[in-house]
Amino acid sequence: MTETRKVALTVNGKRYEAEAEVRLTLADFLRHTLGLTGTHLGCEHGVCGACTVLLDGQTARSCLMLAVQAEGHAITTVEGLAPSATELSPLQEAFRDNHGLQCGFCTPGMLTTLTEFLRDNPNPTEQEVRIAISGNLCRCTGYQNIVLAALDAAKRLQAAR
Amino acid sequence: MKPPPFSYHDPRTVGDAVALLGRLDNAKLLAGGQSMMPMLNMRFVQPDHIIDLNRVDGLAYIREANGAIEIGAMTRQRDIEFSDLIRKRCPLMHEAIQHVGHRQTRNRGTIGGSLCHLDPSAELVTVAAAMDATVTVQGPNGARQIEFAAFPVAFMTPAIELNELVTAVRFPVWPDAHGYGFSEFSRRHGDFAIVSAAALLTEDSAGKITRASVTLGGIAVAPVRATEVEQALIGHAPDDKLLREACESCRKYDAIEDIHAPANYRQHLATVMSRRALEQARARLNSHAKR
Known part of the structure; x- marks a missing residue:
């Protein structure tokens, strides 16, 4: 029994419509059906945070949602954070400048998580940043440079306002 | 790690959801999915039917009535976290919910889902016990109330029948001048x-x-x-x-x-x-x- 449904949604401002098996997770739908492999999958049970996307502007773990549940919603993935193909967002710039990534596996989840966080908390303390990324595992950086990048990005975003 | 095959149902009303529960064998309700989806991905549960409550109308609200705060079962933990009414009238819950998972999981996770999953260390379960909450469940013969003291019947097993679903939880409010505290020990922030x-x-x-x-x-x-x-x-x-x-x-x-x-x-x-x-x-x- 393979039950499928048509899923129509917006991803990074672009309309998509595709057939999905009802048991398919949103993460696998983004990666395999739509070919948007920027969203990474680590643990597939909601612990590592690598697959975090924005669902109608709020972070969600895409491994803990079914693709059919995204019907009619707007998703932003890491591919949708940069303003253009040749520019990075201020947060992405800060990650690059502060060595906020090494292997890059956790980075999509870190960036989506911090995009929401800095939008809602434009002037965070270091402790608040650490709590904000407490649901995202990184095995390279020891988190230190991710925290620095987030604080730096907050400054850049404020200066741009 | 992928969910096993199932049939998917997304009813729009509580009545339709209850009817599906009564009609379908081996069905599981899907609320915020922050526990059910991991269990599906790991195939700890293998339901023939998933009944998704995310498109059911009228189950997400926070309101005060008759000396209690009533919260709809599908209210997201995030909405509880940022609710002024909860902060003022149920400050214990406001405090405790900071410890529930992470922002990404609170955006999706619901109070009804957390109470029905009934993890022994879940903060909202502890708050419900502390505040003598009352759980409203809806079945084929109408609604009934369950005192929270009688809600857990065994490990991760709530006192609801297979054809019932939780629609709301009532938390009797303490006087304005009460004191409240919440303390927990976990290995990392956001852990159980x-x-x-x-x-x-x-x-x-x-x-x-x-x-x-x-x-x-x-x-x-x-x-x-x-x-x-x-x-x-x-x-x-x-x-x-x-x-x-x-x-x-x-x-x-x-x-x-x-x-x-x-x-x-x-x-x-x-x-x-x-x-x-x-x-x-x-x-x-x-x-x-x-x-």
Whole structure:
């Protein structure tokens, strides 16, 4: 029994419509059906945070949602954070400048998580940043440079306002 | 790790959801998915049918009525976290929810889902026990109320029938001048509590405790109301010595043992977490008294 449904949604401002098996997770739908492999999958049970996307502007773990549940919603993935193909967002710039990534596996989840966080908390303390990324595992950086990048990005975003 | 095959249903009304529950065998309800989806991905559960409640109307609200805060079962934990009404009228819940998972999971996770999943260490479960919540469930013959003390019947097993679903939870409000505290021990921020404690206090004009609620989460298969501590506090000024001595009684509760901690460690934590929660509650009583 393979039950499928048509899923129509917006991803990074672009309309998509595709057939999905009802048991398919949103993460696998983004990666395999739509070919948007920027969203990474680590643990597939909601612990590592690598697959975090924005669902109608709020972070969600895409491994803990079914693709059919995204019907009619707007998703932003890491591919949708940069303003253009040749520019990075201020947060992405800060990650690059502060060595906020090494292997890059956790980075999509870190960036989506911090995009929401800095939008809602434009002037965070270091402790608040650490709590904000407490649901995202990184095995390279020891988190230190991710925290620095987030604080730096907050400054850049404020200066741009 | 992928969910096993199932049929998917997304009803729009509570009535339709209840009808599906009654008609379909081996069906599971899907609320916020922050526990059900991992269990599906790991195939701990293999339902033939998933009934998704995310498109059911009228199950997401927070309102005050008849001396209680009523929260719809599909209200997201995030909406509870940022609710002014909860912060003002259920400050214990506002405090406790900061410990529930992470922002990404609170955006999706629901109060009804958390209570029905009934993880022994879940903060909202502990708060429901602390506040003597009442759970409203809807079945084919209408709605019924379950006192939270009778809600857990076994490990992760709520007292709801296979053809029923939780629609709302009522939390009786404590007086404005009450003190509240929540303390938990976990290995990392956002991890499940190994032991947590919730405390609620009221006092009279002489500073003697008139009402106390002390609840331990994570220690047993369901939250434990530390009635011995509550009784020891009534009628007394909550000084350090009294709190320390009263909380020692938390050591006697049967405790679960798992990969995170042995039973005697949980029993020790119960004495410490209950005291810390009460110290916070006392400090907040004092801040009311000074005003």
